[in-house]
Amino acid sequence: MSETAATLAVEPRESARLVRRVPLTAPTWRWEPSERWLRGWVGELAVVDSRRPILVWEPDAKVPEYGFPLADVRTDLLVPGEPPAAAYYRPRLPARRWFDLVVGERRIPSAAWTWDVDELDGFLAVTWFPGVLDRWTEEEDRVFAHPRDPRNRVDALSSTRHVVVRDGNRVLADSRHPVIVYETGLPARYYLPAEDVDLSALTEIDGWSKCPYKGEASRYWATADRPDREIAWSYPAPLPVIAPIAGRIAFYSERLDITVDGVAVAGRRAGRP
Structure with missing residues (x-):
């Protein structure tokens, strides 16, 4: 197990597997499980491959982010990193940790983070910002820009x-x-x-x-x-x-x-x- 993987090795808390729509501290977070098969690709390598993600709405966010169980992310390719400079590229509240993704000779800065919310221990967010990973797929269909909100019509x-x-x-x-x-x-x-x-x-x-x-x-x-x-x-x-x-x-x-x-x-x- 890599040093990064060892640092992240926390099992997802039971509460994060359930729908959460009540205030934690202030402000309000919510999350819920998804049954969609999500994969994030660098070239032909799936660095994320999950059939059990959760959708996480950060406070006041219109669109959600996906949270992935650690076992569904290539944590062996993650190394400690720094927050990105662009404000629109980061989560709305400070993250607990940031990680760069290293695939061969390619280093992708600020590719993943962990939320500073105890109930979300054991989950990683991997950015959908254009140009970071090469592509995302739901089942076999390509998706882009940001995760789809199941309540958005x-x-x-x-x-x-x-x-x-x-x-x-x-x-x-x-x-x-x-x-x-x-x-x-x-x-x-x-x-x-x-x-x-x-x-x-x-x-x-x-x-x-x-x-x-x-x-x-x-x-x-x-x-x-x-x-x-x-x-x-x-x-x-x-x-x-x-x-x-x-x-x-x-x-x-x-x-x-x-x-x-x-x-x-x-x-x-x-x-x-």
């Missing part, structure tokens, strides 16, 4: 609502054939046919984002006079469960004026689609 519904998108006095889109995406905790997004969008008013820009529910948004647009202001995006090849949005264009209601059946859509803080 994403529906793509065809509609005949009248959607108009304006940038000041200019109409960028006018459609009666939107597909509306309703996602738990996020504003409704209106995906419009490309033929209902004034593409002459838009300039395609570099950009991409990934969503574990929708796939990869790989086309983005701005206006010619504001090339730094990202206002629209599209998923050319979304995941099958959200297939109706393929090739359609959606706009940020936070940055433009959008009306639906003549009623203004309230803008909210901008974020990735």
Whole structure:
């Protein structure tokens, strides 16, 4: 057993195998077991291979992290490390320990951590931040960006609502054939046919984002006079469960004026689609 594995050799506490939704100290943590088969890969090596993970919601977190029993992680490849510099790359509260992952000549810093919560002793978190591990799979399907929340729902519904998108006095889109995406905790997004969008008013820009529910948004647009202001995006090849949005264009209601059946859509803080 490696020094790191020996340091981590604590059996998962019984309470962590059960659903936990009550306050520990302050603030509130919760976790619950999952039956999904999770694997995290570096090249063709599964450094995580678990059929008994738990989902852990850190205080005030919208999305969970997975916790893995130590026996399901290649702890022999872990060495003590330091917290990552980027705030968005770390857990919301300080971790008890950080570990780097060493595979052959490759050292991946800040790849795993343990929570500073006694009830979660015996579990490791391994980051899903893009570019750390090479890929993650649930069963045989690839997933990315962050773990899926079992209580998060994403529906793509065809509609005949009248959607108009304006940038000041200019109409960028006018459609009666939107597909509306309703996602738990996020504003409704209106995906419009490309033929209902004034593409002459838009300039395609570099950009991409990934969503574990929708796939990869790989086309983005701005206006010619504001090339730094990202206002629209599209998923050319979304995941099958959200297939109706393929090739359609959606706009940020936070940055433009959008009306639906003549009623203004309230803008909210901008974020990735």
